[in-house]
Amino acid sequence: MPNLSLTPLLFTIAIFPALAADNNWPQFRGPAASGVGNGTTLEKWNGESGENVLWKTPVPGLGHSSPVIWGDRIFLTTAVSANGEASLKVGLYGDIQPVEGEGKQSFDVLCLDRKSGKLLWKRTAFSGQPKIKRHTKSTHANPTPATDGKVLVVSFGSEGLYAYDFSGKLLWQKDLGVLDAGFYQVPSAQWGYATSPIIHDGMVLILADVQKDSFLAAFDVQTGKQLWRTSRQDVPTFGSPAIAPYTANGANGQQVVVNGWKQTGGYDLKTGKQLWTLKGGGDIPVPTPVIGNGMILLTSAHGSDRPIFALKTDAVGTITPESPSVVWKQEKAGNYMQTPLLHNGIGYFCLDSGVFSAYQLATGERLFQKRLGSGTSGFSSSAVSADGKLYVTNEEGHTYVLALGREYQLLGENDLGETVMASPAIADGVLYFRGRNNIFAIGAKK
Numbered sequence: 001m002p003n004l005s006l007t008p009l010l011f012t013i014a015i016f017p018a019l020a021a022d023n024n025w026p027q028f029r030g031p032a033a034s035g036v037g038n039g040t041t042l043e044k045w046n047g048e049s050g051e052n053v054l055w056k057t058p059v060p061g062l063g064h065s066s067p068v069i070w071g072d073r074i075f076l077t078t079a080v081s082a083n084g085e086a087s088l089k090v091g092l093y094g095d096i097q098p099v100e101g102e103g104k105q106s107f108d109v110l111c112l113d114r115k116s117g118k119l120l121w122k123r124t125a126f127s128g129q130p131k132i133k134r135h136t137k138s139t140h141a142n143p144t145p146a147t148d149g150k151v152l153v154v155s156f157g158s159e160g161l162y163a164y165d166f167s168g169k170l171l172w173q174k175d176l177g178v179l180d181a182g183f184y185q186v187p188s189a190q191w192g193y194a195t196s197p198i199i200h201d202g203m204v205l206i207l208a209d210v211q212k213d214s215f216l217a218a219f220d221v222q223t224g225k226q227l228w229r230t231s232r233q234d235v236p237t238f239g240s241p242a243i244a245p246y247t248a249n250g251a252n253g254q255q256v257v258v259n260g261w262k263q264t265g266g267y268d269l270k271t272g273k274q275l276w277t278l279k280g281g282g283d284i285p286v287p288t289p290v291i292g293n294g295m296i297l298l299t300s301a302h303g304s305d306r307p308i309f310a311l312k313t314d315a316v317g318t319i320t321p322e323s324p325s326v327v328w329k330q331e332k333a334g335n336y337m338q339t340p341l342l343h344n345g346i347g348y349f350c351l352d353s354g355v356f357s358a359y360q361l362a363t364g365e366r367l368f369q370k371r372l373g374s375g376t377s378g379f380s381s382s383a384v385s386a387d388g389k390l391y392v393t394n395e396e397g398h399t400y401v402l403a404l405g406r407e408y409q410l411l412g413e414n415d416l417g418e419t420v421m422a423s424p425a426i427a428d429g430v431l432y433f434r435g436r437n438n439i440f441a442i443g444a445k446k
Contacts, residue, residue, distance in 0.1 A: 025069040025425040025432075028144040028196040028240050029382060033288055035341040037386035037426025043401045045442045047416035047435070054430065054441040055117035061108065062086040063141030064421045065196075067432050067439060070147050073120070073166060074112040074425075076434060077154050079105045079130075079140035088436065089136040090395040090419055092353060092378045096189040098133035098182070105130055105140050107156045111168060114427070117441060121168040131158035131178050134192035137380075137421075142194035144240075144423075146204070151221050153204050157181075157193030161206065163224060172224035180211040184235035184283070187211055194286075196240040200254075201269065203227060207258050209237035216241065216258060216267060228272035234263040235283060239339070242289040244296050246275060248314040255313075257296055259285040264298055266315060276315040276325070282306050287335050287382075292342035293361045295327060299334035299349065306334040308349070310364060328364030333357065339382040339423075341390065343404050350392055354379050358406070368408045372400045382423040384431075393420050397435060416440060 029035040045052035061080035068075050079086075082104040089095075107126040112119055130140050143155040151171060152164045161174040183189040195207045204219040209232060217229040239259040246255040246266065255266040255275055264285075265277040282300030290297045291313075298309040308330040315325035333349065341348045346367065347359045354372040359365065372379070377394040384391050385404060389411060393399040397416035403409035419436035426432070430443035 023427055024071070024149070025067070025427050026148065027068060027146040027198050028066055028288065029339060029384070029423060030425065033198070033240070033242050033290065033339075034292075035339070035382060035384045035423075036343065037384060039386060039426070039429025040444075041387045041389055041426065041429050041431060042442060042444060043389065043412035045414050047397065047418065047440055052442055052445065054443050054445065056438050056440050057112060057117035057119065058438050059110065059434065061106070061141070062088060062139045063434075064139050064194075065141050065434070066144040066422045067425045067434055068145050068147055069114060069425055069427045069432070070149050072114045074114050074432065074439070075145050075147065075152055076110050076439065077141040077143070077145060077156070078108050078110065080108060081105055086139070087136070088139075088419065090378060090421070092376070095136060096183050096186060097136070098190045099136055100133070102130070102133075104128055107141065107159050109145075109152070109154050109162070109164065109168075111166075112439070117439070123164065123168050123170070125154065125156060125162045125173075126159040132180050132192060133190040138192040138194070140192060142192055144196040146197045146199045148199045148221060151199070153197050153199060153221065155193075155195070155197050155206070161197070161204075161219075163204075163221070171222075174219065174224055176206070176208060177213070179208050181209070181236040181238065182211065184211070194238040198241055198243070200243050203269075205241045205256055207237070207239075207241050209234050209260065211236060216256065216272065218272060230267060230272040230274065232260075232263055234260045237261070237285040239286055239288040242291055243269065244289070244291045245313050248275070248316050257289040257291070259287060259289055259298055259300060261285055261300070266296075276317055276319055278309065278311070278319040280305060280307070280321070281309070282334060282336065284336075286337050287339040290340055290342055290347075293345055295361060297340060297342065297347060297361075299340060301334040301336040301351070306336070307331055308334050308359070308364075310361065330359065330364055330366070333366075337380045341383045341385055343385055346404070346406065348383060348390060350379050350383060352379050354394065356392065356402075358408075367406050370408050373398070380421050384424050384426055386426045387429070391424060391431065393424065393433070395419055395421060
């Protein structure tokens with residue numbers, strides 16, 4: 001496949017300037033969902049001994065949502081069971097059955113002080129019996145919040161979409177109906193909704209690929225008014241929307257890109273009109289699309305197919321693997337759980353078994369492949385990077401610190417001391433890990 005022209009790359013830079021210079025981490029995987037943070041970060045810490053732990057704050061309940069950061073505030077969500085501590089089964093296994101008989105939950109929004117970890121406020125968005133059951137490795141608080149610096153938007157799936165100001169005042173809420181995301185072949189296997197909202201150009205974008213009446217929708221961030229809603233015909237998916245430039249037919253615009261199995265696609269940001277569609281890949285799509293080097297990267301891995309697709313941003317109509325819009329495709333290489341990370345023309349991919357690979361984005365050439373650990377631990381959280389380092393954390397809270405670049409280089413290994421399912425956040429050289437029971441700030445002590 002030919003290399004991309006420079007024009008889409010320049011337009012990408014114009015839309016997403018200076019990602020790594022942003023001190024905020026406003027959504028799932030930070031600025032523009034890049035996973036790239038700023039500041040000088042560490043290679044060594046220990047959550048149990050306290051080495052390089054700036055603070056540690058208990059988080060009640062159970063949630064896999066990542067922390068988001070704006071200024072001196074950290075926001076995250078959790079679901080607190082009225083019946084005591086909720087169960088969580090991690091590791092590499094294939095049980096599809098949901099958790100039964102959990103009872104009433106409190107769906108809470110937390111705001112912490114970024115410097116001290118002190119709880120500033122808590123709001124209960126909803127209290128009651130969840131409308132949908134969850135997987136044994138899932139929670140009732142999976143989606144990561146999003147903020148534009150003024151409004152905080154949180155999703156609890158079937159329990160609603162909520163917007164708060166930074167003092168915790170409820171601005172608006174929306175009932176999106178029952179969002180039943182589970183195994184499409186066994187509808188009784190309810191797993192829990194996991195797609196995170198994003199905020200872009202004054203709009204809240206929500207993807208709801210569920211068992212029935214799936215949709216992609218945009219709401220006004222200030223009022224909650226629905227701006228558009230586009231129906232989708234796909235199986236339940238678990239990734240979040242991403243924003244990419246759209247350069248077809250000489251027009252420069254923006255598109256919302258979503259992963260899928262039957263209907264991966266790009267949609268016009270202003271209208272919700274579908275621009276292109278691609279069929280195929282894993283039949284339980286989890287990773288969020290990633291944008292970089294003038295390309296859209298899509299990956300999924302479940303069932304018989306687990307590809308990586310690299311598409312041009314000018315895709316139109318029905319796309320097949322042979323279409324000119326496909327820059328390259330790698331068979332049997334895609335991620336199941338983790339969203340990849342792109343940096344300086346290289347894409348980094350980690351399988352749920354810990355097999356870690358790097359690819360040249362321009363050509364799809366694999367630069368290296370290594371296994372992190374022994375292959376007995378699961379990897380669910382997505383990697384993040386800063387300061388020339390890549391942080392990959394397994395479900396046991398063990399983080400591998402790797403050097404970014406064309407060659408594999410392990411810089412360090414560290415233990416948090418508790419289960420980690422959420423993707424970390426980075427701001428001003430500090431890593432924020434949300435563990436099973438606590439949130440940790442990891443950084444150099446002054």
